[in-house]
Every structure is written in C-alpha cells, then in structure tokens.
Amino acid sequence: MTEVSYAERARAKKMAQANAIGIDDALISNLVETFYSAIRCDELLGPIFLAHVADWTPHLARMKDFWASVTLESGRFRGNPMLKHIAVGGLDNVHFDRWLVLWNQTLDDVAPNDAAARVFREAAGRIADSLLTGIKVQRGGLDAISNQKETQSC
Template sequence: MPPRIPVSEAQIDRVVAQFYQRVRAHPALGPVFAGHVADWPVHEEKIGRFWRNALLVQRCYDGNPMQVHRAAGDVKAQHFPVWLSIFDAVLAEELPQHLAQAWSALAHRIGRGLSFGLPQTDDADPVPYLG
C-alpha cells in the first residue's frame, strides 16, 4: 500500500522527538506524561511506530491508544487542544507545509476520537445538582 502521507521515517522520528521535548516542559501536559512515561526513548519509539502505521501503513504498531489514555485516569479531553497545538507547531517547523497540513488533519481526527472517549471535565461530579 502507498503511504497515506508521504513523510519519511526520519521526519516521523524528528516530529516525535521535538513534540515530546516540548511536552515534557509544558506546565499542564508535562506532569501528566511524567506520571506515565518511565522510559522516554522507549515511549518515543512506540509512538514512532504508531505514526509509521498511521502514515506509512507499515503495520508495526499493535497498541490501543483509547484503552491506554482511558486507563491513565488523569488524561482529560481538555488536554487534546493543548496537545494538538504543540503538535501543529512542531509539524509546521519540521515539515513542508503540505505534509504538515496533511499530518495535522490526521492528528486532529485521531485527537477528536480519543477525546470523545475521555472525561470531558475535571469535575468530580459530572451530574449537575438542580435542586
């Protein structure tokens, strides 16, 4: 099968590395990731496989992102706009515009799907009291 988006493996690796460098320093996302990622090189390699599967159709990733994000417990839907803004900035810096836009569109679709399966607020009691 031809790639969905014709990026190289080296481009994927650079985007993933730059993205996680920024995430680790981010005041909201950094602590969430730090609580779950013990080995950054292993995590980045796994996410690289995810993107190779999604972009290059390499069939080298067999994880379940929804299950992992849901099981984390502290990943919330409101994290995804922040995640995507950082990801978009990295894409714009690392790739030609047409590739950055195509990859961004896919990342936004994936982000929407993942965020729909997660808690939508930080509220402990999502049911409003009307009484």
C-alpha cells in the first residue's frame, strides 16, 4: 500500500473544496478566455498585452494552468510571473487596478456563485499586490515600499 504524502492530501483537499463551490477546469478555461478577450479590447491594457503576447494560444494555456495551480493546487504551472511582469516595464498601480477591475467584471459574468468568485477575487488581489510590490522594489529598492507605506498612512 502506498502512503499518500501530506502535500498530496493537501492538494486533494484544496481541489475538493474548490470543486464543491464550482471551481473546475471548465470554469477556469471560460474565465481566462473571457477575461483576456476583455483585456485585448481594453484601451489601457490591450496595447501592453498585444506588444508582449505574440501567440495567444500558448499564453491562454499558460494562464489556465496558472489559475488551476492557484485555485485547484494542480501544480501544472511552471514559470516566474514576477520576472515576466518586471520585463514589461512601466507597469504601475493604474495598470494593476485596471487589471483587477476587468478581472472582477469578468467574474461577475462567469463565476457560478459568490464563493467561487471570492476565491478568484482574493487570489487576484494578492497576486496584483505581490507583483506590484516586486516591480516597485526592483525599480527603487526597499525604500520604494517604505515611501509608499508612509504616503498611504493618515
């Protein structure tokens, strides 16, 4: 008898929880396809993506694997999103804010329920914050983050 590792049990539990609220590969596929259709038409983000994505088919497949890894613990995604976003150059709060607006609008249209939408919204918020923080640190070191926090306090 083969013993199941803690990691395997944790992955299975996360997948079962996600599946119970309607998160599965079909939903992720629809979400990614719908979202990037909106991105391509967006005045702010469309030109950035069009300048950096030569072939949408593999990009969409990678994004589906990414979101499956985030929400289902599939382990299919391999890559470094931070390096990709730093390489774009010029990304700032306004870009990530717009990305989140489009993401949330797409969730309003395709998520099967509030619980599933919440999982994706919370993950997207954490991801956007992390990427933006990494970009700011890369540009200005840790002082960029310290100065940001000082200007945000009341």
